[in-house]
Amino acid sequence: MILELLGGNLAHGLLLGGVYGLATMGLSLIFGVINVVNVGHGQFIMVGAFVAQTMFTALGLSPLIAIPAAFVIGMALGFFFFYTVIRRLVEAPELTTLLATFAIGILLEEIAKLIFGADFRGYNWGLGKIELAITTIPLSKIYAFVGSIVIALFLYLWFSKTRLGTAVRAVIEDSEGARVCGVNVDWIYALSFAIGIGLTVMSGVLLTMFIPVGINPYMGGTYTLKAFVIAVLGGLSSPYGAFFAGLIFGLIENGAYVLFAQIPGVAPFSLTVSLAFWMLFFLLLLKPTGLLGK
């Protein structure tokens, strides 16, 4: 029974981890390129969740269609906030950028509340389920996982096979060197920020395919915290590291519950949440740059 439960939880954890990983790639990309820690990260995930919910309930469109739409909306938001706020702060002290992104997060929350109200929303995309011997998995979760893998692969190809992607990697390595080599670093900053936000908003859609309820203007805070843990775990400036760390985080979050539940008198779920932070603590002691960070 325990092995069955563990297997089922690991299956769900792997699926969720893929979405967590994608949700963190944007954060890592932005930090890697322009050295800005986006404290408003979770609020952009919230925007994506509302895009999916609104498109489904108001327009009857599948979340699969909401994925590209969210990316476009996210990129537009990214360019807007870059040119209005972030551009002036690229060289500013870290505290300034922290405050600015924190403020952007609050702004997004309040705009969302103004438009959608404070209700907890959701949608019901009844695709059916797959009955496995160890657990039951809704198809929408599998779609979300596959979507995350496809998008991460697409990003990998873009980074490694295109001139723009190579330019972004060059700026992550050494922005001054890239500038000397003729890379338009300012444009790369803007593009990377926009792609980072686009990815984050898009991951909001994928998260709703996993958890299509509880969508509200203040849902972002929890995801910001998780994304920071995952980003540090993966190596702060490594989007791929973030993806793999997301998978590990999802597996731990779901799998450890079964093990802790065997200890009498403890609250296994609370211990599971703290385990991720303990793992982060030990990883930072052993490899401060994270799993794939340099």
Add this chain to the structure above:
Amino acid sequence: MKSRSCMAVAGFVVTLAFLFPMYAFGAKDKVVIGHPACLSGKYAKAGEQAVGGIKACIDWVNNVHGGVTVDGKKVPLDYKYYDCESKKEGVTSFIERLITVNKVNVVFSAYSSGLTLAGAPVAERYGMVYMDHGGASDRIFQQGFKYIVQTIGPGSKYHEGTLDMIHHIDPKVKKVALAYEDSEFARMTMGGAEKHAKALGFEVVFKRTYPKGVTDLTPLLSDLKTKKPDIVIGGGHYEDGQLFTRQMSDLGIQVKALSLVASVTLPSYYEALGGRLAEGVMGPSHWEYGVTYSAAGAKKEGLDWIGPSQDEFVALFKKAVGKDMIPEYHAAEAGAQVLAYVKAVEMADSIGQDKVRAALGKLKFMSFYGGWDVDDTGMQIGHSMIDMQWQEDGKRVIVWPPEAATGKPIYPKPAF
């Protein structure tokens, strides 16, 4: 030198003598309710409802009741509130501000047991009557606070009706699972449910908590599924209630009864779950549109009646929030609290804190919200809870107690 010191002391005494009545009794041209309201943050929905309910009843007091009678004179009620952002630090600082800067005459708590508990010591320090319409945990009343008075019912009673009803309908059912948020409110609620379940002969086969702000309940619900319970009781606040139901459905957990606190009573619960998944789910509630409390009923029970009728309250609420929406129990309990305060001030014929607190301790009345009476600690004992259930086509039906029921319960719950 000596005469200068005497003059300084005299000046200080005169200033105090001038300020003290202002602080202690407030300006007598109006009576002011202060409120750290949750208008943003995780409790924004309940906060919006509470503010609407308070405004609706203030409207009734000022325009129908003619104001509050203090010292034989009718004065209007006023309302001063700040957005505490659903945060403890916001609650404590705004209560201090409301008392010292805005000179309010009474403080209403914020929503949730945690926030109510956070604000209680501040009100207590200033000897200010602190009225609790959003904190149901019994623990609030076990701290020895003198000035707190509750309108919402105590958390330990929330699921008694649910269990009584199931026991009444299906006495053979035995296996109960409790899965709930690790919060002050939910711990108290489930503690009460566990005690009552055991007293009725149920067997608690599963009892686990989940942390606040959880985004995935799969591990816990997978564990719960292995215990094959007949009844699941749980929840905490809002988003987790939706998540709980959704993921029970995802994992194919079929039970005869599912009852969750807080979230189920909101229309957004039904909508977020696409309707079908919510059908058959129950939730304890303090008030639902359709309850039958009336002036005639109060008379029959030998209680005073105050306030608008149910329909009048709904109309005033709609006017207050500027939206065509039916108020939920968070609005009703906050509104009823205004009426309790007004009754107590009129009974004491004073706005002095100790006199009002003493009057609240003796007060017994009925309003559109139901009965109101508190014990020596200030905990609500006069208000009965009801159980509502989502039924076909989004109908919210009061299913328990039988004397308040507007329809029959659907049992067993339809499969997800």
